[in-house]
Amino acid sequence: MLLNETADQIRSMKIRGAGRIARTAAAALRDYAETFEGSDLGSFRHGMDEAACTLLATRPTAVSLPNAVRFVMKAMDGTGTVPEAQSAITKAADSFLLSSKHAVEWIGEIGARHISDGDVVLTHCNSEAALACILTAHRQGKNLEVFATEVRPRNQGLLTIRTLNDAGVKTNYIVDSAVRSFINDVDLVITGADAVTVNGAVVNKIGTSQIALAAHEARTTMLVAAETYKFAPRSILGERIEIEERQTDEVLDPAVAATLPHVRVRNPAFDVTPARYVDEIVTEMGAIPPTMAYIIIRDHLGWGIEEFHKDFEFNERMQE
Numbered sequence: 396m397l398l399n400e401t402a403d404q405i406r407s408m409k410i411r412g413a414g415r416i417a418r419t420a421a422a423a424l425r426d427y428a429e430t431f432e433g434s435d436l437g438s439f440r441h442g443m444d445e446a447a448c449t450l451l452a453t454r455p456t457a458v459s460l461p462n463a464v465r466f467v468m469k470a471m472d473g474t475g476t477v478p479e480a481q482s483a484i485t486k487a488a489d490s491f492l493l494s495s496k497h498a499v500e501w502i503g504e505i506g507a508r509h510i511s512d513g514d515v516v517l518t519h520c521n522s523e524a525a526l527a528c529i530l531t532a533h534r535q536g537k538n539l540e541v542f543a544t545e546v547r548p549r550n551q552g553l554l555t556i557r558t559l560n561d562a563g564v565k566t567n568y569i570v571d572s573a574v575r576s577f578i579n580d581v582d583l584v585i586t587g588a589d590a591v592t593v594n595g596a597v598v599n600k601i602g603t604s605q606i607a608l609a610a611h612e613a614r615t616t617m618l619v620a621a622e623t624y625k626f627a628p629r630s631i632l633g634e635r636i637e638i639e640e641r642q643t644d645e646v647l648d649p650a651v652a653a654t655l656p657h658v659r660v661r662n663p664a665f666d667v668t669p670a671r672y673v674d675e676i677v678t679e680m681g682a683i684p685p686t687m688a689y690i691i692i693r694d695h696l697g698w699g700i701e702e703f704h705k706d707f708e709f710n711e712r713m714q715e
C-alpha cells in the first residue's frame with residue numbers, strides 16, 4: 396500500500412487502535428524507504444521526514460504513533476549511504492513489529508494472572524492488549540464472563556464482542572451509559588490505553604474515565620493494559636496529550652444538526668483518567684503502579700532529558 400493510502404486508512408479509522416496504528420506506521424516507513432531509488436542520502440532523509448510527517452498528522456492522541464515513528468527514524472542516525480540507511484530502517488521497523496507482537500503476548504500472560512476463575516470482567520472500546528488478557532485467561536480454562544460496552548459513536552464494541560464470541564467467551568453487550576448499573580456485578584475492569592503520561596494518567600477511548608470513576612466508587616479493580624511504547628516521553632516536559640475531536644457527523648446526522656442552529660455537537664474521541672483511579676498498568680515489563688510511568692519513560696524507553704534535544708532537531712527538520 397502507498398504511504399498516503401496508509402495514512403488515509405489511519406485517519407479514517409479503517410486501521411485503528413493504538414498498537415495497530417503504531418505497527419502500521421512502522422511498516423509503512425519501511426516500505427516507503429525500500430521504494431527510494433537514487434544515491435543521494437540528503438534526498439532520502441528528506442523523503443523519509445516527509446513520510447514521517449504524513450503519518451504523524453493522521454491522528455493526534457495515540458502516543459504509540461510518534462514513538463514508533465521516532466524509533467524507526469532514529470535508525471538512520473550515523474548511516475552514510477542510502478543502502479545503509481534503507482537497511483537500518485528495515486531492521487528497526489521489523490524489530491518494532493516483532494517486539495510489539497511479543498509485548499501484547501506478554502501483557503496477555505501477565506494480565507491473565509490478575510483474572511481468577513469465575514471473574515466477571517468489563518472492557519471498553521476494542522483494545523488488543525486488554526483482549527489479550529481476557530483471551531489468555533479464557534485459554535487457560537478460567538471460566539469468565541465479560542461485559543463489553545457499545546462505544547458510541549464508532550461502535551468499536553462490535554469488534555470486541557465478535558472476537559469474544561468467536562473465542563467462545565460468555566459476553567454481555569451493554570450501552571455505554573449502563574456501566575454503573577452493572578459495575579457491582581463486575582470483579583475487574585480492563586481497558587487499553589492510547590497514552591500514559593509521566594504522572595500515570597491514562598488517555599483512552601472516551602468514556603474510560605467515567606468507567607474508572609464508577610469502578611473506584613464500587614471498589615472494583617481497574618487495570619490498564621498498555622505496551623511501554625504508549626508511554627508519553629514528552630509529557631516529562633509538560634507537553635499535554637492532544638485529545639482528538641472528530642467530525643460531528645459521527646454523532647448526529649448533519650440533516651438533523653442543520654435544524655438545530657443553537658446546538659453544538661461535540662465529539663472528543665478520548666479522555667483522561669487520573670492515576671489515582673487506576674490500580675495497575677499491565678505492561679510487557681510487568682504490572683506497575685501508574686506512578687512508575689517516569690521510570691518506564693526514562694529507563695526503559697531511554698528518554699533522558701538530552702533526548703529531547705535530538706527530538707527537537709528532528710521536529711525542526713520535519714517542519715522545514
Ligand SMILES: O=C(COP(=O)(O)O)[C@H](O)[C@H](O)COP(=O)(O)O
Pocket residue numbers: 411412413414415457519520521522523524525551586587588589599600601620664
Ligand atoms: O481507545 C482505543 C482505540 O481508539 P480508536 O478506535 O479511536 O483508535 C483503544 O482502547 C486503545 O487504542 C488501545 O488499543 P490497543 O490495545 O489495541 O492498542
